[in-house]
Structures are given as structure tokens and as C-alpha cells.
């Protein structure tokens with residue numbers, strides 16, 4: 356199959372990149388056939404996921420918010436202006452890539468994307484999906500695993516979960532593509548729960564990406 360016939364992904368990361376690794380591995384297997392990751396972007400320089408991408412010969416970019424914040428006063432308006440410029444610049448970076456991606460996967464991407472990113476990307480017909488370690492309508496935002504663990508200990512919550520969802524302006528509120536429940540176990544440590552959830556994530560991010568690619572082809 357020629358390169359131009361492949362499904363093209365761009366992956367956004369901020370950290371270890373274990374979910375990126377799951378996608379890299381899946382592209383080399385029947386799990387994500389005819390699919391390749393053409394670029395990995397991190398908002399954190401020290402993200403180990405950048406090393407994972409380089410080891411897999413995938414081009415990377417480091418796109419950091421600080422230089423944009425330095426150009427504006429440290430006020431609410433200044434921060435908003437910096438985020439607008441940062442997000443617009445991120446969209447520009449992706450839209451210049453050749454070939455363009457059909458899907459952008461947020462895989463531990465710890466930056467809230469504004470319409471200054473989402474609108475130009477949607478206008479180009481590119482889907483944005485996100486991995487979130489919670490079920491629809493629960494524990495939106497950062498720190499979801501710990502918040503679910505606390506709810507298990509203090510409120511008797513019996514289960515949490517993982518979802519892959521479409522990214523909209525409202526954080527973690529986009530339509531769920533695929534979800535999987537994860538039981539909460541009495542007396543389990545946060546680390547043990549995190550490890551079980553990460554295992555679920557590594558499978559679900561591949562399944563959610565595959566489903567999204569299949570939807571685009573229909």
C-alpha cells in the first residue's frame with residue numbers, strides 16, 4: 356500500500372507516552388492496519404514520549420506555552436491571549452504537515468484546547484479524540500484516577516473506568532467513542548488502581564482510534 360493510502364495520525368502527549376507506545380505498537384500489527392503516526396507533539400520538553408517517538412523514527416515537536424505567556428502580561432486577559440496564540444500556532448503546525456492527519460489523538464495531553472485550535476482543525480476535516488481515565492460525565496479534568504480512588508474509599512463508589520471520546524471545547528464532555536468500566540477494589544492502593552487503569556487505557560486507545568478511523572471511511 357502506498358504511503359498516501361495510509362491512515363495518518365498525529366499524537367499529542369505531555370508525559371511518559373505509554374499510550375503513545377501502545378499506538379506505535381498497534382501500527383505495526385493488525386490492530387491498526389495501514390495506519391501510521393507521522394508526528395508526535397509534546398507541550399513538555401522532558402516528556403519521555405518524545406524519546407519513544409524518536410526511537411520509532413517518528414518526527415517530534417515541542418510546543419510550549421511559556422514563550423507565548425512571556426509575550427503577554429500575567430493577567431487573566433494576558434493568559435487568555437497567550438493561550439489563543441498558542442492554540443492557533445499548534446493548529447497551524449499540524450495543518451502544515453504533509454500528509455495531513457485524519458485523526459489527532461490526545462494521549463495524556465495535559466492542555467485544555469480552546470476553539471482557537473479546535474475550529475481550524477475541524478474546518479480541515481480532522482477529528483480530535485482523547486483518552487480520559489474516567490467514565491462519561493464523571494471526574495472530568497486532571498487527576499481523575501485519584502479522585503475516583505478517593506470516591507471509592509470515602510463514598511463507596513464501586514467502579515470507575517476509561518473512555519475515548521471526541522474532543523469538544525467543554526473538557527471531557529465530547530461524545531464517547533468507547534468506554535470500559537474498571538472495578539474499584541477495597542483496600543487497593545492508588546498505585547495498584549493506576550496500574551490496572553493504564554492497562555485498560557493501552558487497549559482502549561487503540562480500539563477507540565480504530566473505531567474513529569473506520570467511521571471516517573464510511
Ligand SMILES: Nc1nc2c(c(=O)[nH]1)N[C@@H](CN(C=O)c1ccc(C(=O)N[C@@H](CCC(=O)O)C(=O)O)cc1)CN2
Nearest residue numbers: 464465466467468485487496497523524525526527528
Ligand atoms: N477542549 C478540550 N481540551 C482537552 C480535552 C477536552 O476534552 N476538551 N481533554 C484533555 C485531556 N484532559 C483530560 O482528559 C485534561 C488535561 C488537562 C487538564 C487541565 O486542567 N490542564 C491545565 C494545565 C495542567 C498542567 O499543565 O499540568 C490547563 O490546560 O490549564 C484538564 C483535562 C485535553 N484537552
Ligand SMILES: NCC(=O)N[C@@H]1O[C@H](COP(=O)([O-])[O-])[C@@H](O)[C@H]1O
Nearest residue numbers: 370371372373374375462463488496
Ligand atoms: N485527562 C487526561 C489524563 O489524565 N490522562 C492520563 O494521562 C496519562 C498519560 O500516560 P502516558 O503518558 O503514559 O500515556 C494516562 O494514563 C491518563 O490516565
